[in-house]
Amino acid sequence: MDLKNKKWTTDAFNTTQKEVLNQWPTGAEVDFEEAVKYHKQIPASKQFAKKMVQAKKDGVTLAQPRAGVALIHEHIELLNFLVKEGGADLLPTTIDSYTRQNRYKECQVGIDESLAAGRSLLNGFPAVNHGVKGVRQVVEQVNGPVQARHGTPDARLLAEIMLAGGFTSYEGGGISYNIPYAKDVSLERSIYDWQYVDRLVGIYAEHGVEINREPFGPLTGTLVPPSVSHAVGIIEGILAAEQGVKNITLGYGQCGNLVQDIAAIKSLEVLAEEYLEKCGYKDCVLTTVFHQWMGGFPQDEAQAFGVISWGAAAAALSGATKVIVKTPHEALGIPTKEANAAGIRATKQVLNMLCDQKYAMNKELEDEIAIIKAETRCILDKVFELGHGDYAVGAVRAFEAGVIDVPFAPSKYALNKMLPARDNNGAVRLFAIGNLPFSQDIIDFHKDKIEERARVEGRQASFQMVIDDIYAISKGRMVGRPK
Amino acid sequence: MDLKNKKWTTDAFNTTQKEVLNQWPTGAEVDFEEAVKYHKQIPASKQFAKKMVQAKKDGVTLAQPRAGVALIHEHIELLNFLVKEGGADLLPTTIDSYTRQNRYKECQVGIDESLAAGRSLLNGFPAVNHGVKGVRQVVEQVNGPVQARHGTPDARLLAEIMLAGGFTSYEGGGISYNIPYAKDVSLERSIYDWQYVDRLVGIYAEHGVEINREPFGPLTGTLVPPSVSHAVGIIEGILAAEQGVKNITLGYGQCGNLVQDIAAIKSLEVLAEEYLEKCGYKDCVLTTVFHQWMGGFPQDEAQAFGVISWGAAAAALSGATKVIVKTPHEALGIPTKEANAAGIRATKQVLNMLCDQKYAMNKELEDEIAIIKAETRCILDKVFELGHGDYAVGAVRAFEAGVIDVPFAPSKYALNKMLPARDNNGAVRLFAIGNLPFSQDIIDFHKDKIEERARVEGRQASFQMVIDDIYAISKGRMVGRPK
Amino acid sequence: MENSKTKIVLGVIGADCHAVGNKILNYAFTAAGCEVINLGVLVSQEEFVNAAIETNAKAILVASLYGHGEIDCRGLRDRCQEAGLGDILLYLGGNLVVGKADFTLVKKKFMDMGYDKVYAPGTLPDEVIDDLKNDLSKRGILM
Amino acid sequence: MENSKTKIVLGVIGADCHAVGNKILNYAFTAAGCEVINLGVLVSQEEFVNAAIETNAKAILVASLYGHGEIDCRGLRDRCQEAGLGDILLYLGGNLVVGKADFTLVKKKFMDMGYDKVYAPGTLPDEVIDDLKNDLSKRGILM
Ligand code: B12
Numbered sequence A, B: 001m002d003l004k005n006k007k008w009t010t011d012a013f014n015t016t017q018k019e020v021l022n023q024w025p026t027g028a029e030v031d032f033e034e035a036v037k038y039h040k041q042i043p044a045s046k047q048f049a050k051k052m053v054q055a056k057k058d059g060v061t062l063a064q065p066r067a068g069v070a071l072i073h074e075h076i077e078l079l080n081f082l083v084k085e086g087g088a089d090l091l092p093t094t095i096d097s098y099t100r101q102n103r104y105k106e107c108q109v110g111i112d113e114s115l116a117a118g119r120s121l122l123n124g125f126p127a128v129n130h131g132v133k134g135v136r137q138v139v140e141q142v143n144g145p146v147q148a149r150h151g152t153p154d155a156r157l158l159a160e161i162m163l164a165g166g167f168t169s170y171e172g173g174g175i176s177y178n179i180p181y182a183k184d185v186s187l188e189r190s191i192y193d194w195q196y197v198d199r200l201v202g203i204y205a206e207h208g209v210e211i212n213r214e215p216f217g218p219l220t221g222t223l224v225p226p227s228v229s230h231a232v233g234i235i236e237g238i239l240a241a242e243q244g245v246k247n248i249t250l251g252y253g254q255c256g257n258l259v260q261d262i263a264a265i266k267s268l269e270v271l272a273e274e275y276l277e278k279c280g281y282k283d284c285v286l287t288t289v290f291h292q293w294m295g296g297f298p299q300d301e302a303q304a305f306g307v308i309s310w311g312a313a314a315a316a317l318s319g320a321t322k323v324i325v326k327t328p329h330e331a332l333g334i335p336t337k338e339a340n341a342a343g344i345r346a347t348k349q350v351l352n353m354l355c356d357q358k359y360a361m362n363k364e365l366e367d368e369i370a371i372i373k374a375e376t377r378c379i380l381d382k383v384f385e386l387g388h389g390d391y392a393v394g395a396v397r398a399f400e401a402g403v404i405d406v407p408f409a410p411s412k413y414a415l416n417k418m419l420p421a422r423d424n425n426g427a428v429r430l431f432a433i434g435n436l437p438f439s440q441d442i443i444d445f446h447k448d449k450i451e452e453r454a455r456v457e458g459r460q461a462s463f464q465m466v467i468d469d470i471y472a473i474s475k476g477r478m479v480g481r482p483k
Numbered sequence C, D: 001m002e003n004s005k006t007k008i009v010l011g012v013i014g015a016d017c018h019a020v021g022n023k024i025l026n027y028a029f030t031a032a033g034c035e036v037i038n039l040g041v042l043v044s045q046e047e048f049v050n051a052a053i054e055t056n057a058k059a060i061l062v063a064s065l066y067g068h069g070e071i072d073c074r075g076l077r078d079r080c081q082e083a084g085l086g087d088i089l090l091y092l093g094g095n096l097v098v099g100k101a102d103f104t105l106v107k108k109k110f111m112d113m114g115y116d117k118v119y120a121p122g123t124l125p126d127e128v129i130d131d132l133k134n135d136l137s138k139r140g141i142l143m
């Protein structure tokens, strides 16, 4: 494995493909030529990329839930329910956690026990076990474009099967599906494996099949500063584009402060275009996704609706192309289909009420955009430097050095020296900068912001403040003030 | 009856008081001197005016539900439930519709049938029938400051009983509790009768008992342009101040466009201070109340939560002192206490998440504030002119002339020539100006805004557009676009 | 010969002041070709009956939004009978009882009081207009 | 004599990667005076048992957030027995089953699997620290 941000050769790809398709019996079902034909008969209304581009053109925000259960028919029923009773514009297929760890044997236990118990004992849809044929049942019997959503460091076989199965969008990336989801998968490994996925999507593109790709924006979902997730998303965008991906959706997980959230979405697209352009990828179409608050939720459903609706409002006002929707069951367990649909309905009510409103530019928003851009540039330019011009190599070294650092990440490949906390207005800032390569004025900016809050609260900034912020939204607030 | 905006003489008040207290047997329970003593032992934590002033100082938005049932103990239980399970900051006592029309005999039927049926057959609390003793049970056994909320053109006896009963806040006004709530009560009559109420509050004030007074801001709750409700609120504020009221909360019903809603609250306080000052009332304390969307609601509870939460967000961002909360049952019927508490919890989640955020000033907001101010001044100055310097007389003539006009009002004392419709961004504008005394540039502004929308929708502006807007939010949108 | 348009009486019963739906129904029935005698809000049973007698109306459309429908609406059929209006069509709609309730039960309660049609909250005018056309044509009247 | 601090093993079981609660529990138990052997996320039953043996820990705190608790958690008590850890304290917490569920039933299910304490979603560390102190003192150990 010699990691470089360089389009894989046909040979390298083909050799790896043989191994990949051998990882589980259903791999044998994949027939690329036939899959291309299959894709070509999928109607435009079920094509993810087309729907995203149209929404961007129309300036509307689409709503997409998360959802996945163990068995095929239940999964189909679930998705159709979310369209019919929820009004979902885009559909997901959330993959279960065993599949994400490539533990297909345990999936089989889960499937069998789910059959026996009459309820899903898996937390998602085990697509590899169901194989191409199973996946196609979903694509065919579901009324809308479907995307695979998972969290899989090695998602090669899953990609082969789901794309051959007719899925038109695939979430993830070598960083964003490793650092928050794994403990000891090296970044070198996961980036390399995700190049394979991107190359596969690239090959589909070269055969006229447009697949939407979406790096996972929110990372650990818990107080991740925008510049960190932007840097990761843009790097993954660059890596994907190099492998021939043409339709990319970049993501961001709501922090909660409206100005910061709008600034994040506004800066994300501009920065990504700038960097892709600079790297020479000129024909990628970019769209954005806003995730409703991804951290701990309140257990009470009414309060959860408040969080969901506020997320919908921020998504609409930010102008994101789509919003990923939470449910009133979030704090407790995988939602029933009814709870899931309810989350979508609350979201769509707000999206529709706000679809004709813009958030006008003002000084505060300008400043916030400027700071996010400056921070992201600091990170990306250092990554470029560390990689001697190669973003793949640079990313690996950047994580080693803590130049990119994801708070609360389970992976030992994240340095975990940076710590976020909210400022006095609820924006996510840095309490500990760690090794983030920020310029002195940015470092001072964060220090001032955190100190301002500490002063108001009459306490020193400390890890307790970070903990208070982690619990805050689930306890009905945003800034974790002392009692 | 010789209507003038002039503080009532002691004689005039005393004579009327005798009549008023004779309207129903419970009137005999009122003993003013004893009531003053009673008020003086009410702890600060249960005093409405104090709580409002504190909230204004702290820059927070308090949450207040609507609630009222027929029987005393059920009502107490209900209010305490809303504090305990909802987290209500301020409490209401919503009065039933028979009491509002002074039909105390029908109230008695409702009370008796409610006792028999074991559920409330009245849509509110019949305070006059329960009398001073009944009302005091509520004040004493409930954990928070309570306000009477009703819609009563002649609310004199109700005021006597509720204030003697220890209520520390009283909603309503001679215009706002007539035009939307009555059919053929003359404005002269209702303004006169409300002068009595205001004078009563003034006399309490002179005896050291501070009672909060709140004109009813939303009027018909359905597409009322801010300048119209501002004009009414400010006139009622002036009339109240003249009678000696010192603590006034002015209200506004959410229209739905964020910029317009923020501009409305921001302009309301400034304008009111300006006019009260100009009229020579220099020691009134003003606060504001934002009503979550008061028009038709979606029947689906998840969608209703979306509307409620968006109302909470707009209230918080506008900086209103309190917000009146809707419930997920709004479209269907008086809420259960559980549904009511759920509405408060969703609201408070959003209020708390936004309490540290401000909406920064920008050009759009400035413009919107300027237009609301200009329109309100047009109306108020014309009222002043029509009344030859007397706002009470002017108000009566203004309604006659359509200089103030409330859309969809049931009262024959409203001209009903003005018609509102949303513009292309969802702000409420005028489709038909009627006789509103707007300057030509304001008239042109509205015309342009409505035409812009008509152009986008490819149809002529018409009454159909107004109807579409009336239904829109209940159907999950804000602007009633053609299919 | 009387005016060719079918006459209907419209109003909001009791101490109820909800006017928006009333204005929309007025507009919609007028547009559908009826002559609407609109009594507005706060209408007593007596006023409904008198207006129907005076104008020779073919139907009375009663609205109750505010929750007191149970108390306000009973007895109207009897009054109509007594006034010689016999089986004049009585339609009822709005938010008829206090609280969110199972509509099947609500409907039954009011049908038993003698109303010909009882509509759920939020009913759109078109449905009612169609029903009225139907019911009238059964009685040989063209709307 | 061994280190005076009470040792506990902490980890998130199965294919579960939820790390935030784990880091907070680690911090809280350390602050409360324990020596925490934190295995982090994605921990197998074997790893839990081995860590407890190696460190002579007094309790194993197992977290399962992602819904596969039913499949992942059963059998751990048996493994402990087999490894000679006998009645070592086994605490379990998180979002143990797939979906929003009645916690009384969930608790019973896992207590039956041999866990000493089973905590509802969102439990705060203080409650667990108190319980642990209590349970340990019953066994004559001061935390
Ligand atoms: C943040 C988050 C994520 C992040 C995690 C980042 C990371 N690496 O840590 C991301 C986005 C990556 C993620 C991924 C997934 N998640 Co997740 N996630 C959450 C979320 C929103 C918050 C969790 C959190 O950090 N809370 C804050 C901490 C402080 O609280 P805590 O984790 O609850 O821990 C506290 C207590 O529970 C208790 N406790 C916990 N463990 C133990 C153990 C003991 C012994 C004791 C005494 C106490 C105790 O103490 C802790 C400190 O107070 C929860 C829902 C929620 N709670 O709102 C869902 C949730 C846990 N996730 C869920 C799921 C299903 C997943 C996914 C499978 C994806 C999916 N289908 O959506 C993947 C899992 C991948 C995998 N292999 O594990 C489900 C689990 C469903 C269920 N049990 O039925 C939840 C409940 C959401 C939902 N309703 O669907 N998730």
Ligand code: B12
Pocket: B066, B094, B096, B097, B100, B123, B124, B151, B180, B181, B218, B219, B220, B221, B222, B294, B295, B296, B297, B298, B329, B330, B331, B332, B333, B334, B335, B408, B409, B410, B470, C015, C016, C017, C018, C019, C020, C021, C022, C024, C025, C061, C062, C063, C064, C065, C066, C067, C068, C091, C092, C093, C094, C095, C096, C097, C098, C099, C100, C119, C120, C121, C122, C123, C124, C125, C128
């Ligand atoms: C706007 C409004 C007000 C405004 C009314 C302004 C005005 N004068 O018109 C104000 C703020 C003044 C108000 C006051 C009150 N209101 Co109000 N109000 C509403 C609200 C939000 C919308 C009503 C509306 O205009 N809808 C739009 C129109 C177009 O729809 P509609 O009225 O439903 O009418 C349509 C259909 O129902 C149907 N229809 C109606 N009548 C009929 C009749 C027939 C024969 C047919 C076929 C069809 C039909 O056709 C209409 C056109 O499509 C509703 C809740 C909701 N629906 O969201 C509460 C609601 C009706 N109000 C309610 C109450 C209780 C009150 C008050 C007592 C105050 C209080 N406790 O909060 C007072 C009543 C005072 C009084 N004396 O009547 C309750 C009634 C509760 C119940 N039945 O259990 C409701 C349901 C809110 C709630 N959930 O608590 N209200």
